[in-house]
Amino acid sequence: MSVEITERKQSAEGEARCPGAPTTQEIIAADRVAAPGWVRSESYQYLGDEDISTDRYIEPQYARMEMERLWTRTWQFACREEHIPEVGDYYVYDIGPYSLIVTRVAKNEIRAYYNACLHRGTKLRASGTLGNASEFKCSFHGWSWNVDGSNRTVVCPWDFPHVDRKKFSLPQARVELLGGFVFINMDPDAPTLSEYLGPAAKAHIDAWKLEDRYVYLHVSKRLPANWKLAVEAFLEAYHVIQTHPQVAVSNGDANSQYDIYGEHVNRFISTLGVLSPHLYGKHTEQDILEQFTLGDSGSVTGTKRTLDDGRTAREVMAGMFRGMFEKATNTDLSKVSDSELLDCFSYTVFPSLFLFPGISLPMVYRFRPDPKDHRACIYEVLFLRPVPVDGKRPEPAEPVHLRDEQSFKEAEGMDPGFGAILDQDTDNLFLQQEGIEASAKRGLTLGNYQEIRVRHFERSVEKYVAMPPKRPDWERSRKR
Amino acid sequence: MGAFEEALTGNLPDHCPDHRAVEGSFARVLPAAELPPGAKKAVEIAGKEVLLCHTIDRLFAVSNICSHAQEKLECGRMSKGWIACPVHGARFELATGRAMNPPAKQPIATYPLRVVDGWIEVQVQA
Ligand code: FES
Ligand code: FES
Numbered sequence: 001m002s003v004e005i006t007e008r009k010q011s012a013e014g015e016a017r018c019p020g021a022p023t024t025q026e027i028i029a030a031d032r033v034a035a036p037g038w039v040r041s042e043s044y045q046y047l048g049d050e051d052i053s054t055d056r057y058i059e060p061q062y063a064r065m066e067m068e069r070l071w072t073r074t075w076q077f078a079c080r081e082e083h084i085p086e087v088g089d090y091y092v093y094d095i096g097p098y099s100l101i102v103t104r105v106a107k108n109e110i111r112a113y114y115n116a117c118l119h120r121g122t123k124l125r126a127s128g129t130l131g132n133a134s135e136f137k138c139s140f141h142g143w144s145w146n147v148d149g150s151n152r153t154v155v156c157p158w159d160f161p162h163v164d165r166k167k168f169s170l171p172q173a174r175v176e177l178l179g180g181f182v183f184i185n186m187d188p189d190a191p192t193l194s195e196y197l198g199p200a201a202k203a204h205i206d207a208w209k210l211e212d213r214y215v216y217l218h219v220s221k222r223l224p225a226n227w228k229l230a231v232e233a234f235l236e237a238y239h240v241i242q243t244h245p246q247v248a249v250s251n252g253d254a255n256s257q258y259d260i261y262g263e264h265v266n267r268f269i270s271t272l273g274v275l276s277p278h279l280y281g282k283h284t285e286q287d288i289l290e291q292f293t294l295g296d297s298g299s300v301t302g303t304k305r306t307l308d309d310g311r312t313a314r315e316v317m318a319g320m321f322r323g324m325f326e327k328a329t330n331t332d333l334s335k336v337s338d339s340e341l342l343d344c345f346s347y348t349v350f351p352s353l354f355l356f357p358g359i360s361l362p363m364v365y366r367f368r369p370d371p372k373d374h375r376a377c378i379y380e381v382l383f384l385r386p387v388p389v390d391g392k393r394p395e396p397a398e399p400v401h402l403r404d405e406q407s408f409k410e411a412e413g414m415d416p417g418f419g420a421i422l423d424q425d426t427d428n429l430f431l432q433q434e435g436i437e438a439s440a441k442r443g444l445t446l447g448n449y450q451e452i453r454v455r456h457f458e459r460s461v462e463k464y465v466a467m468p469p470k471r472p473d474w475e476r477s478r479k480r
Numbered sequence: 481m482g483a484f485e486e487a488l489t490g491n492l493p494d495h496c497p498d499h500r501a502v503e504g505s506f507a508r509v510l511p512a513a514e515l516p517p518g519a520k521k522a523v524e525i526a527g528k529e530v531l532l533c534h535t536i537d538r539l540f541a542v543s544n545i546c547s548h549a550q551e552k553l554e555c556g557r558m559s560k561g562w563i564a565c566p567v568h569g570a571r572f573e574l575a576t577g578r579a580m581n582p583p584a585k586q587p588i589a590t591y592p593l594r595v596v597d598g599w600i601e602v603q604v605q606a
């Protein structure tokens with residue numbers, strides 16, 4: 001008897017949804033240009049309701065465990081393919097103490113070399129840099145390696161009879177390409193990127209064709225919080241009504257949709273051009289139309305926002321956007337659905353990558369821990385635009401590095417409305433970091449539905465941190 | 481100098497009063513047509529090794545010698561705003577010569593450049 005009762009209780013948990021509001025799927029089903037399958041599916045799962053323990057955000061020891069267990073085992077976005085278009089082009093990707101020289105070694109082959117000289121260890125290239133090399137020459141004694149990783153020079157070889165140059169190739173991490181992104185993984189035993197993402201999420205990413213976009217804006221800023229708190233600030237729309245009141249007028253926040261896919265991917269769909277359920281009865285369709293915030297308004301000019309004869313704000317916005325984005329980016333969007341044009345699609349690939357495949361909000365985020373301070377992290381936001389129909393791919397944007405006290409609005413090329421949203425998101429973070437440290441309560445309490453992505457993310461963190469340490473292995477990483 | 485050339489080099493237009501005064505010290509080095517966007521060319525002017533760079537939208541003249549270990553920059557990767565030394569990877573801002581990343585710390589020299597009658601002209605002395 002008691003077993004039955006427990007089961008019934010569990011099947012009901014996580015099933016509640018915002019009362020009195022249409023679901024995300026109902027909103028999208030009413031659109032004129034229908035959305036593709038990846039939009040029109042749901043994949044929520046209840047994962048329990050226990051608190052999330054907070055030692056993970058405040059203990060330096062936890063950050064050390066993440067570095068040698070989690071970051072050495074997971075697939076990470078290192079750079080875009082367009083950052084290294086020619087043979088010999090390289091981009092240095094750094095994560096904690098680790099550093100990889102991501103190099104195009106042939107037209108269709110990219111490798112990631114551990115960025116350290118095999119003589120006395122000097123980095124072959126400074127962190128955070130890019131360029132082109134015909135050889136990687138160490139700046140200390142001049143040993144060098146060919147672009148294919150084989151040893152080229154040992155200075156005074158008579159003094160190194162014990163060095164077998166054939167064995168002194170640069171060790172490599174694994175590399176996989178997807179959607180124009182170069183992913184790396186330091187673990188020789190990790191699953192392939194496809195297995196890691198799982199078939200459903202992989203199919204979504206394939207459908208977006210992000211390889212046909214280019215980086216037109218790249219901004220980075222150090223944030224004063226543990227990297228996981230920064231990630232979690234972007235995993236739900238639950239905060240919109242309080243943190244971004246200006247957005248709520250045209251955002252279906254409380255009726256956003258949340259989905260999880262396997263262990264490494266989750267998403268939300270947050271509809272735009274509709275009123276927040278928190279504000280029902282307080283605004284007209286005309287208000288919605290006027291207060292819409294665009295992530296990429298720089299590509300849109302001459303916006304005239306009027307609502308005629310009973311059409312909805314969402315419908316009018318979709319039509320306007322299609323025309324404006326086509327013109328501004330010189331691309332054909334006639335078959336792109338209203339939802340893809342308008343809505344906010346936020347996907348994460350564990351641990352550090354956010355992909356936003358929409359058109360009005362076309363961002364990529366990356367979060368990395370500050371290797372010297374577990375209470376800080378490096379946040380990057382990249383905006384991707386479609387490569388123009390004439391096929392000429394512009395150079396990727398140079399990163400703009402903001403200082404701690406600067407606003408995102410100050411980054412040249414950033415839409416001011418969007419910059420204000422990012423300021424709102426990130427200005428809460430130090431208060432949360434400090435509050436967690438100050439709290440008598442040692443756990444975070446999460447909503448069953450709207451915060452499922454936070455729980456899903458932290459479950460994966462826990463899974464990796466529970467594993468034994470795994471440091472890069474010189475023997476195994478040479479045999480690629 | 482036409483409006484197009486002005487835009488290309490960011491140099492002083494004809495109507496600028498200083499223009500004639502400095503003209504004498506510019507050396508004529510290369511027909512502009514021989515340096516399309518994306519191209520670089522190493523030249524010697526008055527005993528100085530100079531690298532002419534045509535990025536996607538602008539011409540620059542900088543020292544061809546890296547400030548880190550005196551290697552040549554001419555085979556380095558050039559982007560819109562910088563050139564990377566091919567040897568150890570230091571990058572320099574083309575407009576100012578500033579070293580953007582290690583192992584270089586010192587800047588490289590930059591030289592005024594203009595296009596006159598279809599010729600690239602560079603001023604190597606101050
Ligand atoms: S440390 Fe690299 S050559 Fe000596
Ligand atoms: S010689 Fe240019 S970076 Fe060393």
Ligand SMILES: [Fe+2]
Binds near residue numbers: 233234243244421425
């Ligand atoms: Fe937000």
